[in-house]
Amino acid sequence: MKPQNLIIDCDDTLWENNRFFMDAHVRFVELMAGRxxxxxxxxxLLLRLEMENVPRYGYGAMSQARSMADVYRLFEPVPDEAVLAGIDAIGRAVFSHPVYxxxxxxxxxxxxxxxxxxxMFTKGNPDEQLGKIExxxxxxxxxxxxxxxxxxPDTFRRVLEEFGMAPEETWMIxxxxxxxxxxxxxxxVKSVYIPFSMTWALEHQELPESEHIITLDAFHRLSEILL
Ligand SMILES: [Mg+2]
Incomplete structure (x- = not known):
């Protein structure tokens, strides 16, 4: 049976996102190598600190940049202000990246x-996420x-409640x-999983076998099952 409501993820489902973070990661590593x-x-170190810092810094471009600054300070306990400014610039570029x-x-x-x-259901820094949405x-x-x-699961349940959506009438994409x-x-809630080659490693998880999960290889194929 078809649902009435669709809750749809944004980053790397509707538009490219993680590749900008991967590019920034490479730029930071090159910056360190250059020193x-x-x-x-x-x-x-950057991979590790980014994961460890999520509870403190949250998700997003400036969180990644703060982790870069943390890594830099491990290499150079007395940091160079110009390098810190360069790291900040890397973060800002990701923060306002173009939406493809x-x-x-x-x-x-x-x-x-x-x-x-x-x-639209997304996570991260509200200003950064709303900027992309706009x-x-x-x-x-x-x-x-x-x-x-x-x-x-808890934030998902609250979204269903806030918008008055019954689980059996709703799908997640x-x-x-x-x-x-x-x-x-x-x-x-049934879901449609559309894997993307550049999804962040931290988002990977083994999925159980479930009749509630449909896997599609491309977004346009939603029309085959929903229209
Ligand atoms: Mg996503």
Whole structure:
């Protein structure tokens, strides 16, 4: 049976996102290597600190930049202000990166919006996320936008409650097993998992076998099952 409501993830589901963070990561490692520091160590330290810092710094470009500054201070306990400014600039560039829609999204969303009530559901820094949403050409197709610090079963349940959406009448669509699919499953909501090659490592998780999870290889294929 088809649902009435669609809750749709934004980053790496509607538009490219993680590649900007990956590019910034590489720029930081090169910056450290250029100062004579070990490239592999800069790379692994940044990965580790980014994961460890999520509870303190949250998600997003400036959180990544703060982790870069932390790594830099491990290499140079007396930091150079110009290097710190350079790291800040890397973060700002990611913060306001251009929004490139993923293939099929702009063609499919208008069709879905004629039939479903749709919610954009995203996590991270509200200013950063809302900036991308404003820049995107698809905001008009959504009835609601919700940005939370973390996507988990509890925040997912609250979104259902806030918008008065019954679990059995709602589907979740996203690229992240951990942040999109598992929270939906925990709330009895069917989901469509659309894997993306550049999804952040921290978002990966083994998915259980479930009749509540449909996997598609491209966004436009939603029209095959929802229209
Ligand atoms: Mg995503």
């Amino acid at each position: 004579g520091h070990d490239r592999a160590r800069a790379d692994s 829609m993923l293939p099929g999204v702009e063609e499919t969303l208008p069709l879905l919006s004629e039939r479903y009530t749709m919610v 820049k995107s050409p698809v905001k008009e197709y959504f009835s609601h936008v919700k940005c939370v610090p973390e996507k988990d 996203g690229d992240s097993p951990r942040s999109d699919i598992m929270p939906a499953l925990a709330n009895g």
